[in-house]
Amino acid sequence: MYILVAADHHHQAHPRILVRMKSPIIFIFSLLLSSCYAAVQDFCVADFTAPESPTGYACKKPATVTVDDFVFSGLGIAGNTSNLIKAAVTPAFAAQFPALNGLGISLVRLDLALDGVVPFHTHPGGSEVLIVEKGTICAGFVSSANTVYFQTLEKGDIMVFPQGLLHFQFNSGRILAEAYASFSSASPGLQILDYALFGNDLPTELVAATTFLDTAQIKKLKGILGGTG
Structure with a gap:
């Protein structure tokens, strides 16, 4: 492949110079593009036959993946x-x-009967966005500065x-309340206080000693929630 390069204006006597390019730009670009495409992994459908790791499940072999893996009706x-x-x-988590994965x-889908409550809890692995589909839900959270943010949602x-x-x-x-929540993790985790x-x-x-509650109340709550000691 050849291109024309004009001579320097200080050397006008020189004719235009034919320069041969060692590697065509288009060819190099196509190689880079094909290499990037080959490295892309579109998805990693969970393989439940392998143990789960902190980074998620192992991937199914693509040949064993079906459309049913991408649909959830629960x-x-x-x-x-x-x-x-x-x-x-x-839940509709990776599990x-x-x-x-x-x-x-x-x-997740959340159903709350009259006076139903999801007590104080955390999701260590992800943030949550809640949208109310039916009824009225009072929801809120406490910041690390112990500031409370709560609102009645319709x-x-x-x-x-x-x-x-x-x-x-x-x-x-x-009335019965219904809501749906999305998370910024395939496995956000859950710990109820x-x-x-x-x-x-x-x-x-x-x-x-750590909660300043009296022992009688603690034993009562342990009896209700299945604790011992």
Whole structure:
């Protein structure tokens, strides 16, 4: 491949110079493009036969992936709210929806019966965006500076809960409430404060020393939430 290069204006006697390019630019660009394309991995559908690691599940072999891996129908059915907190959370995390593995997104459905509540809890692995589909939900979170942000949400309202901060949802209306939440992680994790304090075998005396609650109340809550000690 040849290109014409004009002579320097200080040397006008010289004719134009033919310069041969060693490698055509278009050819090099096409090589780079094809190399980048070959390196792209479109998805990493979870392989549940392999153990989960802190970075997620191993990938299924592409030949074994089907369209069913990319479809999840579990959020179309209301959860069972016949429990202590009168609430049901139906997850669509990587563990239930294998195509989400490695994508940094997930969803849940939240059903709250009358007076239903999702107690103070955190998601260590991701931030949450909640949208109310039905009913009225009082929701809020506490910042690391112990500032409280809460609001009563109606149908169509959206609220965000930053990653790792304690937050709650409570049905403050007169009908069943329904909401959906998305997360910035395929496996955001969940730790409910009440169960962390009273649903384990930490000795009552230690719980009392760290929470300033009296031992009788702690033992009562341990009895309700399944704790011992």
